[in-house]
Amino acid sequence: MKESSASAIVINEADNVGLAVKDLKTGDSIAISVDGTERTVTLKNDIKFLHKFALTDIKSGDKILKYGQVIGGATRDIAAGEHVHTHNIKSLRGQYSRSKARSEGK
Amino acid sequence: MQLYGYRRPDGRVGFRNHVLILPTAICSASVAEKIAQLVPGTTWANNNTGCCLLGEDIDIYRRTIVNTAGHPNVAATLIIGLGCETISAAMAAAEIEKFGKPVRHLAIQTDGGVRKTIEKGVILAKELLAYASKSKREPASVSDLIVGLECGGSDPASGITANPATGAAVDRVIDEGGSAILGETDEWIGAEMILTSRAKTKAIARDTLRLVRRFERHVKAHGSNLSDGQPTRGNQAAGLSTIEEKSLGCISKLGSREISEVLEYSEIPTKKGAILLDTPGFDVTSVVGIIAGGCQVMVFTTGLGTPVGNPIAPVIKVSSNSLTYERMKDAIDINAGTILEGKETIAGVGNRIYAMILRVLSGEMPKAEQLGQIQYGIWRATTEL
Numbered sequence: 001m002k003e004s005s006a007s008a009i010v011i012n013e014a015d016n017v018g019l020a021v022k023d024l025k026t027g028d029s030i031a032i033s034v035d036g037t038e039r040t041v042t043l044k045n046d047i048k049f050l051h052k053f054a055l056t057d058i059k060s061g062d063k064i065l066k067y068g069q070v071i072g073g074a075t076r077d078i079a080a081g082e083h084v085h086t087h088n089i090k091s092l093r094g095q096y097s098r099s100k101a102r103s104e105g106k
Numbered sequence: 107m108q109l110y111g112y113r114r115p116d117g118r119v120g121f122r123n124h125v126l127i128l129p130t131a132i133c134s135a136s137v138a139e140k141i142a143q144l145v146p147g148t149t150w151a152n153n154n155t156g157c158c159l160l161g162e163d164i165d166i167y168r169r170t171i172v173n174t175a176g177h178p179n180v181a182a183t184l185i186i187g188l189g190c191e192t193i194s195a196a197m198a199a200a201e202i203e204k205f206g207k208p209v210r211h212l213a214i215q216t217d218g219g220v221r222k223t224i225e226k227g228v229i230l231a232k233e234l235l236a237y238a239s240k241s242k243r244e245p246a247s248v249s250d251l252i253v254g255l256e257c258g259g260s261d262p263a264s265g266i267t268a269n270p271a272t273g274a275a276v277d278r279v280i281d282e283g284g285s286a287i288l289g290e291t292d293e294w295i296g297a298e299m300i301l302t303s304r305a306k307t308k309a310i311a312r313d314t315l316r317l318v319r320r321f322e323r324h325v326k327a328h329g330s331n332l333s334d335g336q337p338t339r340g341n342q343a344a345g346l347s348t349i350e351e352k353s354l355g356c357i358s359k360l361g362s363r364e365i366s367e368v369l370e371y372s373e374i375p376t377k378k379g380a381i382l383l384d385t386p387g388f389d390v391t392s393v394v395g396i397i398a399g400g401c402q403v404m405v406f407t408t409g410l411g412t413p414v415g416n417p418i419a420p421v422i423k424v425s426s427n428s429l430t431y432e433r434m435k436d437a438i439d440i441n442a443g444t445i446l447e448g449k450e451t452i453a454g455v456g457n458r459i460y461a462m463i464l465r466v467l468s469g470e471m472p473k474a475e476q477l478g479q480i481q482y483g484i485w486r487a488t489t490e491l
Binding site: 009011019021048049050051052064066067069070071072084085086089090091092093 | 261262263265266295296297300322332333342344345347348349350351354355427429446
């Protein structure tokens with residue numbers, strides 16, 4: 001773990017999402033310190049225990065990084081402090097495309 | 107701590123001394139269960155299949171029942187068949203004999219029906235129990251050990267508490283000459299490059315990627331998205347959004363040492379060290395495939411809490427967070443949620459897991475064993491005919 005405050009952690013300095021380690025409320029100011037650099041993220045949604053929130057503004061199509069690794073792509077723009085979950089990111093693996101399968105005659 | 111185990115004829119060491127009642131089809135499972143109930147001290151493994159199997163599944167199925175009976179925690183086996191199933195009790199017994207341990211078999215269709223088979227089975231089971239009772243424990247070491255690894259009902263804490271703490275214990279086991287097996291192939295997806303970077307040879311890296319691609323192909327061949335079932339509904343409610351996120355947490359159970367072998371479901375390792383074995387993410391069938399490989403004990407991490415155990419090897423349960431531990435204390439042995447609260451380190455919980463592994467090998471019953479949790483199901487890769 002790179003850094004922690006009492007309410008949230010950032011696992012790797014490359015990450016663009018943080019992890020709530022208790023239930024957090026809209027408007028909460030979360031102090032994040034990554035490798036000694038302090039910054040504050042104001043939450044735009046309630047974030048439940050162990051759920052993710054954006055540390056920076058993320059554009060639709062951008063990669064989501066946790067553990068310093070790609071965990072998916074943003075399906076729409078996500079503002080810093082927003083809840084990051086299945087409603088705005090998706091897996092980049094094992095996705096079956098019905099339209100692609102049709103065009104290939106399967 | 108000096109370990110003592112049962113050295114079996116094939117050289118592997120068991121830390122339990124089971125007489126196993128093993129059905130060769132779902133059709134004979136209730137008879138096997140009845141015999142196990144009538145002969146206290148025996149155990150039994152359920153059967154969810156056994157008939158109308160296709161090629162790939164025949165291999166998986168045969169290997170699983172044979173290697174489950176051959177497992178070093180098993181002293182002797184009584185096989186209960188129906189008669190017409192894909193692999194009959196006699197066929198299974200012929201293969202299991204290679205392990206050099208006593209094996210007996212009955213079939214309902216040729217041994218006089220249900221009641222007669224139960225009567226005969228009780229007599230045979232008692233004989234095998236008397237045989238097993240004469241087994242002696244001899245000095246053994248961590249180098250005789252294979253630790254199975256599993257996670258079930260994962261949450262986002264699993265990947266930063268329970269799983270890396272298990273990985274720390276696994277590193278200690280491997281450094282002392284032992285082994286550990288990681289399964290759940292669909293939970294390598296998105297993290298496979300971390301695994302391949304640890305592969306001892308290029309062939310091992312290639313095999314790792316081959317298993318991952320095969321899994322993805324299977325999913326797509328059914329016109330499905332992996333995300334239809336992974337992460338599970340429960341994983342998602344807990345906060346895991348994608349399979350990549352789940353995988354990156356999952357693989358930390360295998361610690362950090364070089365990967366020495368890649369195996370198919372239920373295969374027995376030929377190498378020591380960190381080993382990958384092809385299983386699905388579904389925990390019960392995954393546990394069965396990993397333990398069939400010869401793991402004498404399993405460490406099973408959980409975020410949401412699960413009672414799942416196994417009839418062959420004791421299962422140590424580690425929770426990723428304190429809420430789950432408090433809610434399900436009766437089924438969970440170790441709480442790694444203390445890492446999240448800053449009360450313990452990953453290494454500290456890893457040491458507790460390592461110490462418990464040794465105690466369980468020496469006879470201590472973890473919660474799943476105390477509760478009689480012996481879920482057993484065999485993976486089906488294709489379809490039923």
